[in-house]
Amino acid sequence: MSNFELIGLPNQAALSTSTVAAATEAPGFDVENLQGDEPSVRWRSTSNEPRASVIGWRAGDRDATTIEADRLALVGTNLHPGAALVRVITTSKRYLANPAVAFMRTPATTASFAASDNLSGSVEDVDEGFTPDGAWVGPTSEGLEWSVRVTFSAVGTCVAGAYRQQFWVYARADGSTAQYRATLAAELWEAGAKVADLGVKPVLSSTGSWLVWAWDAALLAGGGADAEVRLVATPTDTGSAWVAVEVGSVVFLFETANDVDDVVEVRSDSGWLLVAPAAASGFGAPASEDDLAGVTVVVPIAEKSGGGVDGVHSVYVLIADDHAPVDTGDSEELPREPPGYVEAGVLVLGRAWSPARGIPAQGEFLRVVDPSRVQRTPGGQTFGVRLRPYREVTLQLGALTAAEARGLIDRFLLRHGARRPVLVRLLPDDSAWAEVGTVWAELVEAAAIGGASAAGRLRGALTLREKA
Numbered sequence: 001m002s003n004f005e006l007i008g009l010p011n012q013a014a015l016s017t018s019t020v021a022a023a024t025e026a027p028g029f030d031v032e033n034l035q036g037d038e039p040s041v042r043w044r045s046t047s048n049e050p051r052a053s054v055i056g057w058r059a060g061d062r063d064a065t066t067i068e069a070d071r072l073a074l075v076g077t078n079l080h081p082g083a084a085l086v087r088v089i090t091t092s093k094r095y096l097a098n099p100a101v102a103f104m105r106t107p108a109t110t111a112s113f114a115a116s117d118n119l120s121g122s123v124e125d126v127d128e129g130f131t132p133d134g135a136w137v138g139p140t141s142e143g144l145e146w147s148v149r150v151t152f153s154a155v156g157t158c159v160a161g162a163y164r165q166q167f168w169v170y171a172r173a174d175g176s177t178a179q180y181r182a183t184l185a186a187e188l189w190e191a192g193a194k195v196a197d198l199g200v201k202p203v204l205s206s207t208g209s210w211l212v213w214a215w216d217a218a219l220l221a222g223g224g225a226d227a228e229v230r231l232v233a234t235p236t237d238t239g240s241a242w243v244a245v246e247v248g249s250v251v252f253l254f255e256t257a258n259d260v261d262d263v264v265e266v267r268s269d270s271g272w273l274l275v276a277p278a279a280a281s282g283f284g285a286p287a288s289e290d291d292l293a294g295v296t297v298v299v300p301i302a303e304k305s306g307g308g309v310d311g312v313h314s315v316y317v318l319i320a321d322d323h324a325p326v327d328t329g330d331s332e333e334l335p336r337e338p339p340g341y342v343e344a345g346v347l348v349l350g351r352a353w354s355p356a357r358g359i360p361a362q363g364e365f366l367r368v369v370d371p372s373r374v375q376r377t378p379g380g381q382t383f384g385v386r387l388r389p390y391r392e393v394t395l396q397l398g399a400l401t402a403a404e405a406r407g408l409i410d411r412f413l414l415r416h417g418a419r420r421p422v423l424v425r426l427l428p429d430d431s432a433w434a435e436v437g438t439v440w441a442e443l444v445e446a447a448a449i450g451g452a453s454a455a456g457r458l459r460g461a462l463t464l465r466e467k468a
Helices: 031-035 402-416 431-437
Strands: 006-007 018-022 054-058 069-077 085-091 107-117 146-153 165-172 182-190 193-203 209-215 228-233 244-253 266-269 297-301 313-320 344-349 366-369 373-376 384-385 392-395 422-426 437-447 463-467
Touching: 006 266, 018 244, 031 344, 031 463, 054 344, 069 266, 069 313, 069 366, 069 392, 085 297, 107 244, 165 182, 182 209, 193 209, 193 228, 193 297, 297 422, 297 431, 313 437, 392 437, 431 437
Parallel strands: none
Antiparallel strands: 006 422, 018 054, 054 313, 069 297, 069 344, 085 266, 085 313, 107 146, 146 228, 165 209, 165 244, 182 193, 182 228, 366 392, 373 384, 392 463, 422 437, 437 463
């Protein structure tokens, strides 16, 4: 595989004939912002619950209007690496224009509490689905760990596949912090028997936020009708008071084959993909003021049945993110209070271009520029304004074949031009480089193109600068 990739020559998502919609949008954060070039001008959902965090894109009003695409990217997102799940479904013709109802699974009915310990409250307090009514269950006394096993009814035959079955829990813990954190663990049960631990998550919202545990129906012996979830809430002692976890709603969002697999318009389905956690640096947790401008997520789009990257009419992006990764014990990142919404700056859609030989590992191809300036007073004191560093990527044309270089000059320099960014990916197959090596950048310099060398290659370079 190549160690260099360009996506967005052109960016099909921004074509004048195309339209974009979202299930929800917060005031001032319109979904049309996704068709711009500025990652800092964002679309934002009104909630992080799954019905609110769906994006729909359409190439045109007619079924015959289609594009070629093998990559989709969201630039400038607040998605949490290690916690966020993204799914991209493409259709070959018009499907549902409203993303809020496209491929939307039906939640099971929260039926009963099969067993509990130290629990105050009843199933009627947590059976409102994705519209909690303000009632909560919690511990019977301060400082106690509590647990409850919840059963469901009206469950269809669950389809196997990573993360396709999901438990969503609305939880709060007033006073829980990264240092003194209350937690909520989830276990998958079936017909009264434990099947698997789904993980422990911090509860850092004081008012309530959705947490999600996703799993594969292949873990079950049956079709899902007897699936249960057991929740274990552990309080925290801040030194001055105990902080308890409370739960306001429990939802089993199950998926059957009819929800996606059997929809005739479906051209491809990426399945749910976990946004890769940040690679360990050895420096520990970064400070909040050192956060990068946003996370870029790239999802491959599969070829259509029979082969080919053409025939894409509509694209649906489903997002499930609670900003609370399962505690694995080896993460450098400290948990933070979840924002309660999903946002993204730019939608990129198109074909990925890679040079056959890649770019030379011994050559300069990525550098970080810090535009901050420091000045010194006559008395010897220093002062200045700290600015955010940015990345620059250099593509040496000598690393390309003559045909690749000519094609890049034609498509990038003559047709695309400067001030129209593209997505650059360095080492795209290495997830450890995803955060550092994925750059939304615009052309700032095109060195003079020299004649062919003895090896039959051109001389010169293209420099692209990060656009934040």
